[in-house]
Every structure is written in C-alpha cells, then in structure tokens.
Amino acid sequence: MTHPIIESLRGGLVVSCQAYPGEPLRHPETMAQMAQAAVLGGAVGIRCQGLADIAAIKGQVGVPVIGIWKDGHEGVFITPTLRHARCCMTAGADIIALDATRRPRPDGLTYAQNVEALHSEGALVMADCGSFEDARMAVDAGSDIISTTLSGYTGEREKTTGPDIELLERMVATFPHTPVICEGRIHTPQDLKLVMDKGAWCAVVGTAITHPTTITSWFAQQCK
Ligand SMILES: CC(=O)N[C@H](C=O)[C@@H](O)[C@H](O)[C@H](O)COP(=O)(O)O
Numbered sequence: 169m170t171h172p173i174i175e176s177l178r179g180g181l182v183v184s185c186q187a188y189p190g191e192p193l194r195h196p197e198t199m200a201q202m203a204q205a206a207v208l209g210g211a212v213g214i215r216c217q218g219l220a221d222i223a224a225i226k227g228q229v230g231v232p233v234i235g236i237w238k239d240g241h242e243g244v245f246i247t248p249t250l251r252h253a254r255c256c257m258t259a260g261a262d263i264i265a266l267d268a269t270r271r272p273r274p275d276g277l278t279y280a281q282n283v284e285a286l287h288s289e290g291a292l293v294m295a296d297c298g299s300f301e302d303a304r305m306a307v308d309a310g311s312d313i314i315s316t317t318l319s320g321y322t323g324e325r326e327k328t329t330g331p332d333i334e335l336l337e338r339m340v341a342t343f344p345h346t347p348v349i350c351e352g353r354i355h356t357p358q359d360l361k362l363v364m365d366k367g368a369w370c371a372v373v374g375t376a377i378t379h380p381t382t383i384t385s386w387f388a389q390q391c392k
Contacts, residue, residue, distance in 0.1 A: 171292060173232045173262050174312060174347055177370040180212030181360065182234065182349070184374030185225065191381070196224035202378050203229050215351075215372050219259040226260035234294055234372075235261025246296050246318075249275035250282050257291050263313065268295030268306040269322050280309035294349065298322030303339045307346050313369070314339060315349035330359050333366060340367035 170178075183206035187193040193202070196218075203214045203225045215234040216225050222235040235256035236247050246267040247253050256264045264286060268279050283293050287310065295306030298318035306314050319335050320327030331354045339348045347369035354360050355376045363371050375382050 170347070171312065173292060174369075176232060177213050177349075178347070179364070180370050181210060182213035182215055182370055182372045183209075183211040183377050184215040184351075184372050185221070185378045186215075186217040186374060187379075193380070196220040200224040200228040206377065207231055212370065215265065215374070219255055222256060222259040222261050232262040233260065234263045234265050235259060236265045236296075244269065244271050244273050248273055250277055250285055251275070253282060253286055253291070254289070257286070257289065263292040263294050265294040265296050265315070265317070267318065268309075268311065268314070269298050269302050269318060269324075270305055271322070278309075279305065283309045283311060296351075297339075299324035300335060300338050300342075303335075303343065307343050311346065313347045313349055314343065315351045315372070317349075317351040317372070319352055321352075328353065330355060331363050331371075333362065336363060336368060337366050 185199045185202040199221045207229050213232045214225055214229055216222055217236050217238050226233050237252040237256050238245050239248055244267045253264045266282055286293050292312045294313040294315055295311035296315055296317035297303045297306055303314045316332050316335050319325040319332040331350050336350045349370055349372060350363040350368040351372035354371055354373045360371055
C-alpha cells in the first residue's frame with residue numbers, strides 16, 4: 169500500500185523553494201514565505217534545501233515537505249551522507265531526498281545502506297536519479313519514490329532543454345510499482361502537463377516558480 173504522504177502527492181505539483189548562499193532571497197523566513205505562496209497557488213508539496221529552511225517551512229505549511237541538504241558542488245552533494253539525511257529528518261522533513269547515483273559517497277556507505285538505515289528509523293526516501301541505471305539501483309534498494317532530478321547533471325544523460333521525457337517514460341514503464349517524480353527543467357505549464365500525461369506520479373518545479381533572478385534573465389534576454 170502506498171504511504172498516505174506519498175499518496176497525497178499523486179497527480180499534483182510540488183514546488184521547490186531554494187536559494188543559495190550569497191543570493192538575495194537566501195533566508196529561511198523568505199523561503200517559508202515562498203512556500204506559503206506556492207501552497208496558496210495549489211502546490212501539494214514543497215521541496216527545500218538546508219536544515220534551517222526545512223524547519224522554517226515545516227512551521228508554516230501543512231503539505232508534505234521533501235527535505236534535502238546540499239553540501240558541496242562536486243560529485244555526490246544532495247544529502248550525501250546518512251548524517252545529512254538524519255539531520256533533514258530531525259529538522260522535520262516528511263520525505264528525505266538523496267543523491268541516488270551509483271557514484272561513491274563521502275561516508276563510504278552505499279545508497280542501499282542509506283535507505284535501509286532510514287527506513288528502520290521511519291523515514292520515506294526519494295531517490296534523485298541521473299540515469300535509468302541509477303533508477304534501477306534505487307528501486308532495488310527499496311526507495312519509496314524515484315525521480316529524474318539529476319538527469320543532465322551527472323554525465324550519464326544529455327542535459328535536455330526541458331524535462332527528460334525519455335528517461336521519465338522509461339522509468340514509468342519499467343517500474344510500475346514505484347512512484348516516479350519528474351523533476352528538472354520543467355519551465356512551463358505545458359511542460360508540466362506533458363510530464364503528467366507521460367505518467368509522472370507528480371512533478372517538482374523549482375526555478376520557473378521560485379528563482380526570480382533566473383526568470384528575470386529569461387525575460388531580459390528578449391530585450392537584447
Ligand atoms: C541538479 C540539482 O542540483 N537540482 C536541485 C535539486 O534540488 C535544484 O537545484 C533544482 O532547482 C530542482 O531540482 C528543481 O529543478 P528546476 O529548478 O530545474 O525546476
């Protein structure tokens with residue numbers, strides 16, 4: 169049976185609210201306000217980064233929160249170790265998203281060992297995959313959700329202009345018993361409709377909703 173928290177995301181839009189060190193919106197309260205605004209617009213879940221943001225957002229919204237902790241910029245950096253994952257749990261995340269590539273992890277544990285430990289502690293795990301082979305590994309490891317998050321960022325898949333539809337379709341067709349989230353480069357409502365039509369359990373949109381600097385640049389480029 170699908171866990172009620174995952175069931176509540178089915179068919180809906182999850183909004184990723186993230187701002188990075190040095191960026192003007194980098195403040196937990198600002199991200200919590202962003203998350204509240206997204207929920208008012210119809211988001212069924214929020215994805216967010218960093219312990220302070222997870223806690224601030226959990227304090228303000230009733231929808232499930234997918235928590236990550238990005239540490240570093242190279243190799244495995246999305247919730248790279250079991251320690252990072254446990255901290256996300258403690259901060260209040262309902263679902264912990266982890267890098268689910270087949271690359272070595274900084275603490276020497278395998279992805280499967282992370283899932284096993286987190287499940288024994290009551291967490292739900294979302295696998296951020298960069299390829300079909302990652303998705304297979306993540307399903308074999310017992311992930312609660314698999315996603316296309318890292319497609320185009322790990323060298324295994326070309327970085328498509330929009331979402332990686334080909335990978336999404338293959339994951340949906342091959343793993344019918346594991347919810348597949350489409351995440352990454354969904355930039356328009358039309359992109360979102362397409363990924364839902366292709367069988368995504370739900371979709372995560374970040375930049376196109378919550379990163380005004382990038383959105384502004386899309387418009388500004390048209391003035392040059
Ligand atoms: C690759 C990576 O680090 N992705 C991150 C994962 O949390 C975020 O930077 C993205 O904003 C998120 O995946 C949503 O994608 P998009 O912003 O394209 O809608």
